[in-house]
Amino acid sequence: MFDNLSDKLERAFKVLKGQGQVTEINVAETVKEIRRALIDADVSYKTAKDFTAKVKEEALGRDVINAVSPGQLFTKITQEELTRLMGGESVDINYQGNPGVILMSGLQGSGKTTFSGKLANLLKSKKGKNPLLVACDIYRPAAIDQLHVVGEQIGVKVYDERENKNAVEIARNAVQYAKSNGHNVVIIDTAGRLAIDEQMMAEIEAVKQAVNPTETLFVVDSMTGQ
Ligand SMILES: Nc1nc2c(ncn2[C@@H]2O[C@H](COP(=O)(O)OP(=O)(O)O)[C@@H](O)[C@H]2O)c(=O)[nH]1
Ligand SMILES: [Mg+2]
Structure with missing residues (x-):
């Protein structure tokens, strides 16, 4: 369901990864891209906004900008927050059987x-x-x-x-x-x-x-x- 979302998030992170230096400006840009990706995936505006605010806060708290690999840390923070937003753990659909x-x-x-x-x-x-x-x-x-x-x-x-x-x-x-x-x-x-x-x-x-x-x-x- 979220194939498009992960593609778009991947693109958002590229902004950071490609950059030699991570600044508050490109973090803000990445956050904006993430918000857009979420809204495109039918996430409500308010949820998307709250989500990206949380990611940004978390990123600043962990000092992404001066981290060894800022792009990776940022990706990790987003993934953690996304997992929390979705309810922590995923449940697989049971499709086993004959048929x-x-x-x-x-x-x-x-x-x-x-x-x-x-x-x-x-x-x-x-x-x-x-x-x-x-x-x-x-x-x-x-x-x-x-x-x-x-x-x-x-x-x-x-x-x-x-x-x-x-x-x-x-x-x-x-x-x-x-x-x-x-x-x-x-x-x-x-x-x-x-x-x-x-x-x-x-x-x-x-x-x-x-x-x-x-x-x-x-x-x-x-x-x-x-
Ligand atoms: N934005 C969005 N539209 C969807 C989604 N799933 C279905 N739709 C649209 O909602 C409408 C109804 O979908 P449909 O699958 O025919 O619903 P059904 O009557 O329950 O079978 C169609 O116009 C779909 O294109 C979705 O995940 N996001
Ligand atoms: Mg139908």
Whole structure:
């Protein structure tokens, strides 16, 4: 998810590393670049601002400017602060299984389809998996097309049953399909609603019962609660 962020941070640090001398001016510039990178990655303005203020304070406290390798120390401070901001430790998504089954849930427009694609891409390119994306949005035909576009971009197979209006059946069949076609992770992209309602919960629950996922993810918009 944060691939772009790390690229941008890397670029921000280059300013420092390339410089023979580290001054307050280029530290300030680097801090500004970091803030921009965070905002580009959907971090709220206030959080990004607080974050960079903290990094700067920490950097001045540890006297980055006169350190032996100021660029490295600065990078380390940013990494430490970022880890703290994200909650200290990361939890891996459980995708083991035969196949591993990951169920996406969340409101309409929260980013389920987009995240399904990102996750599939990560599992394929970084974890050597052969994922299968499953179109389980039975309400909008366009949602199936959207998943196909995503799948094509990353070269991941998409399973759908356009005529079938039973999400449980589609999910179950998809897992069978995965088993017989060598897909070791199944990512089920479900339909969202405008609000969490009984029907949506019942449908997700039924799919969950049917395929017994190794992981159920609830996707939320990062603007929620701001
Ligand atoms: N800024 C930003 N936009 C996103 C992100 N994920 C999804 N979107 C956009 O949000 C909209 C809804 O995403 P989609 O994946 O279709 O949501 P779904 O209805 O839950 O499947 C689309 O316009 C996406 O391009 C994200 O991480 N950041
Ligand atoms: Mg969707």
